[in-house]
Amino acid sequence: GNSVTQMEGPVTLSEEAFLTINCTYTATGYPSLFWYVQYPGEGLQLLLKATKADDKGSNKGFEATYRKETTSFHLEKGSVQVSDSAVYFCALSALEGWGKLQFGAGTQVVVTP
Amino acid sequence: GAVVSQHPSRVICKSGTSVKIECRSLDFQATTMFWYRQFPKQSLMLMATSNEGSKATYEQGVEKDKFLINHASLTLSTLTVTSAHPEDSSFYICSARERGGREQYFGPGTRLTVT
Numbered sequence: 592g593n594s595v596t597q598m599e600g601p602v603t604l605s606e607e608a609f610l611t612i613n614c615t616y617t618a619t620g621y622p623s624l625f626w627y628v629q630y631p632g633e634g635l636q637l638l639l640k641a642t643k644a645d646d647k648g649s650n651k652g653f654e655a656t657y658r659k660e661t662t663s664f665h666l667e668k669g670s671v672q673v674s675d676s677a678v679y680f681c682a683l684s685a686l687e688g689w690g691k692l693q694f695g696a697g698t699q700v701v702v703t704p
Numbered sequence: 705g706a707v708v709s710q711h712p713s714r715v716i717c718k719s720g721t722s723v724k725i726e727c728r729s730l731d732f733q734a735t736t737m738f739w740y741r742q743f744p745k746q747s748l749m750l751m752a753t754s755n756e757g758s759k760a761t762y763e764q765g766v767e768k769d770k771f772l773i774n775h776a777s778l779t780l781s782t783l784t785v786t787s788a789h790p791e792d793s794s795f796y797i798c799s800a801r802e803r804g805g806r807e808q809y810f811g812p813g814t815r816l817t818v819t
Contacts, residue, residue, distance in 0.1 A: 623806050634710075634797050634812040635748070642806070680747065690806050691738070692799075694747045 593618040597681045597695035605703055612666040612698045614655075614681035622683040624648075624657050624664040625692070629678045638666075638679070669703055676702045707731055708800050710811035716809055717788055717818055725783045726815045728799030733778040734800035738808060742795040766770040801810075 599613040604610060614622065623642045627635040639648030644659035655666045664681060681695040707730040717723045727737060733786055736755050740748040743790075752768075752777035756762035762768045772784040781800075785792050799808035 626809075627810075635799075635810040637807065640807065665713075684806050684808075687738060690736075690801065690808075691753060692748075692808055696747045697745075699745070 593622065593683060593685055593693045595681050595683055595693050595695035596644070597679075597698055599696070600678075600699035601701050603701045603703065604671060607670045608702075610666070610671045611645070612679055612681070613703060614664045614666065614695060616662050616664065616681075616683050617663075618683055618693075620685060620686055621659075622685045624655070625682045626653070626664070626666050627654055627680040627682060627686065629680065629697075631677070636668065636679065640648075642659045644693075651672070671702045673702050674703055676700060706807075706809045708734075708798065708809045708811040710719065710796075710814050711812060712802060712813065714815045715817070716815070719789055719818055720787055722784055722786045723788055723816060725785075725796055725798075727781045727783070727798040727800065727811050727818070729779045729809070732772050732779070732800075732802050732809075735803040736801045737775055737781040738799045738801075739773060739781075740764055740797045740799070742797060744795075749766070751783075785816065788816070790818045792816065793818045 594617045610647045626638040627636045638648040641648040641657035647656045678697045680697045682688045682692045711726045716760040739751045752760045752762045754798045760773035799810045
């Protein structure tokens with residue numbers, strides 16, 4: 592079956608530091624890949640997505656590239672802010688099964704001033 | 705665009721009672737809606753998938769008689785937690801998807817506390 596593995600948190604870093612959250616996946620076919628962000632007490636918001644190999648999703652300074660050869664979709668940001676403190680979820684959606692989302696466990700990111 | 709709302713945002717109920725949570729797509733027609741449950745500091749667990757006008761499909765281990773899902777229209781799905789118990793306390797999140805689309809749009813979630 593499909594699965595998503597992402598690095599465990601919490602990840603604690605200082606403001607303006609570089610952030611990487613690793614995400615790898617297992618899936619048949621060509622899934623779409625997503626990063627969602629959840630701020631404290633809120634629901635999920637789509638951060639970025641990529642629908643085919645070598646696509647790069649980007650938003651709010653975050654980037655992730657769909658790497659089929661390494662089955663990865665690592666999230667990066669060059670200079671984090673305190674407001675980026677949140678839980679980040681990597682997810683995939685395959686066409687079969689009505690495109691159900693398979694989530695990783697989530698990675699909590701804490702950015703300190 | 706693509707806004708999903710949930711109501712209520714928080715609810716407290718007594719053990720043994722039932723509670724209904726609404727999920728609405730405000731500016732698009734949601735042919736498919738999903739219900740998730742999220743435990744503290746954990747990932748989302750898909751509970752069920754519902755397509756408009758048909759019965760929901762529940763994930764393994766989810767009691768369909770306890771978590772009643774109705775997707776009566778293209779803009780509304782409801783989750784009813786029947787005979788709630790403290791272990792049902794959780795954060796319930798819905799999402800909605802348009803026909804032919806891959807992206808799911810998430811509601812803000814409902815915090816259920818059963819006392």
